[in-house]
Amino acid sequence: MTATENAGTPPTDDAPVPDPNAVQITVNGVAHTARKGQLVIEAAADAGVYIPRFCYHERMTPVGKCRMCLVEADSGRGPAVTVSCMVPVMPDMKVETESPMAKRMQEGVLELLLANHPLDCPVCDKGGECPLQDQTMTHGPGESRFVEEKRHYEKPIPISDLVFLDRERCILCDRCTRFADEVAGDALIHFISRGNTTQVMTFPDEPFASYFSGNTVQICPVGALTAKPYRFKARPWDLEEIESTCTTCAVGCRTVVQSSRDELLRSQGVDSDPVNWGWMCDKGRFGFEAVRTERVTEPLVRTAHGLEPTGWNAALRSAVQLIEDGKLAAGPSAVAVIGGARGSNEDAFAWARLAHDVIDTPHVYAQMGDGLPVGMLAMPRATIDDTAAASTIVLLGPDLKEELPVLYLRVRDAVQKRRVRIVEFTPRESGLTSLAWKSAVYEPGGQVEAVRAALADPEIADQLAAGPVVVIAGRSNLAESSGATVQAVQTLLAGVPGATVLPAFRRGNVVGALQVGMRPRPGGLDTRGILQAAADGKIECLVLVGADPLADFPDTDLARRALAGARRIVSVDTHLSASAQHADVVLPAAAFGEKSGTTTNLEGRVTTLGRKVTAAGTSRPDWMIATAIARGLGTDLGFRSVDDVTDAIARMVDGYEGVTRDALADSADGVLSAPPATIAAIDPVEVEVPVRNSYDYRLVVTRKLYDAGVTVSNSPSLAHLAPGQRVHLHPLDVERVGVQPGADVRVSSSRSAAVMRVEADPTVLRGTAWIAFNQPGGNVGDLIDSTAIVTDVRIENL
């Protein structure tokens, strides 16, 4: 128990009980109370003394590789040279970081490290923010005695499509290699050779193709690792920066966005303890490229010659007219609004007010038919930290490594360091399968049975009863309805009282959008319902707020019919997406880095978004567009600035009372929101899964990190990383089809047929076929019938 925990107990006359975890030390002569087991380097930092370091990193196991952190420490047996990143504090230890002995050691280490360092700082991207440069200035010897020829290597060699390695600059600190193995689990780089020729390297012809490779560039203490998107783009002293939150997925990693001359150039992870620990995935880190690529810069209005640029006034008038005409034609509920998950809470709130209060339609939804019902948010909620601290994590959702990458890192860490056990239910092997304690691979529709079987297994039941259980629940297969997964989650919660749920919703601010109001009122339709109504000709005006049903809605055919059937379409978007091309009016929206506001991650944590560059062309934030349309329709929403909207959310949205601007400014890690009470729990679901004909394969469609979506396809560094569309079958099923792996096969469903390459993949369950969603040139969406419980396909030799 620490002193602070004692604060609540009533005062007594007794002397305070000494804290058993306290260790008294002195740092440079000043007394300091450290914690038992704390490393000297950390204790000194708490005491305000920074010990120079290269290899030590708070989020990784210390290895004592660089010796830069040598100090003089005396724990009663006389002063001794001590590696402060490896040695824990001891009672009455005297630590000297600036004594003549400590200084001599620091100078010696730096002289050694610099002996082979090329000192090409003037052309090095790290120059100006380089720990080696900085520490040489503060702790270095000033002169080198090394007069021999330095070691030479070929200047930067690519070790992956994104990362370059300059071996001359490397000081062999083991940060990148440790990160790859220990944190990311992609041990694709390692030290090779020995002595003077030791170097970081991959296995021959096996590149460092990790989703997390950008982190190694960020933590490399020298300029040895550089990332393609930023190489030679700027010098650190020219960069301006602002803290923000990545909205590429719903993990909401904290980041600092950096720009020069009004252009986004780099994102770096910020260490937020409850969320990302400083890490980012490569899609979130490098996806900023899309902000400056192929943007819609002016409003577009459809004329006889197609979409033509026009001014804002004219475009807003047209948008208002389209909505009014839609209402006039068949009443307010003939207007529907889809989207809002890509923007900020403010964007979503303003659009929700416009849709619900001004247009007065019940048909509003932020999800794209690829998630779980909004009622999932009403389940007892877990945070990411709760998940990592649980004794069992039940995975009933997407492959976290592909869809919520940094959550994958947190779960991985919990398994490796805390021995949390994973019980996984998945339609095919996932990135976490190899770490799972139990992994049940089920045939789509079979998850309820799989959960029941697990609950009946005494060993698993004991484990689930042993301590806190967190269920990570999400949509793992786009080719089946969400029903079976919801029922499986309900079955699990009924069997494990006290279990909490971390909603694995995917899109950047989808939880925020749903919570602040982008959800149907009673009687309103969800996105599938809206698209179906549009296809049936019942939607007079469809408003797409950063929504692209043609790319994101699993059932492409329905999306296509909906866009054809909707009489009028208004699109608000950053890029001219496939769906926006069908619109009558396209209003250009400001993108990430171009607007401020707040966002809500999947656990409900609200953090701030920073604005660093001017919005492309004349584009505006979505909330401003919503406010202008409302005004055109005769209502003043009362929003003059984004702060007005933030304040209105805190005032009006149930669950956001504590999320004030003051609270956000006070807390670096954001403020937790709660789901509004008006989100009703889901009634018990009971799905009847049809039996599979033994000639058919049950379709599994999941997302890969890199796809044909707006972010990846508009980021030149990432676009070519999308793996492409193939159908993966179990090797025995490939044989059964009678083809060689790599051959083209015909895949047909009740909807349509497509020809694609077949791969033999032992991670796929027999009788199922796995295809990645929304890949460049892909068309798997054509095969999916969103009205069916599951989709079965036939696979034939051409």
Next chain:
Amino acid sequence: MSDTALEAGASASGSRHTVDPGRPEHPSGDDRFALVDTHLRRVHDAQDQLIETLHVAQDVFGFLSDDVLLYVARALRLPPSMVYGVATFYHLFTFEPPGEHTCTVCTGTACFVKGADDIVADVATAHGVHVGDTSADGRLTLRTARCLGSCGLAPVVVLDGVVHGHQSPSGALALLDGELGGVR
């Protein structure tokens, strides 16, 4: 960059926690892999047997090709990058096919003092081969080593695994002539 590379890396490191995926026959059909398998079975696929396994593989194949390294990595469920790192750390592992004969000259302290450098230079000139390389005709590989632990015999030359002590440049050349049947 192939997706499979990523997955191989991921599962190679992750699968340390799962059961052995089994060791199918090597696709090349090269039955020398069976000899490596015999060793692997004897050591129960233990990861700490990596170095021994690499020795066996090198004995069997004469050198460690990428293919052999990958095979060992998969069998021991270790990341290929790490196996490569370990193999390149040790002097005795070689990644190129050796020549018909291998001559290793010790250049450790004792042998150095006793003139090992002259032996190296003379052999290199006479057979047209650089240290660490194989002669163009593929007949002789010349290597050096740091102390073979037989300093009493310095300078030491090892020819095809046989240790010859108290060597001189001319003695070593004569030795090679005997084995190789004369210089070209």
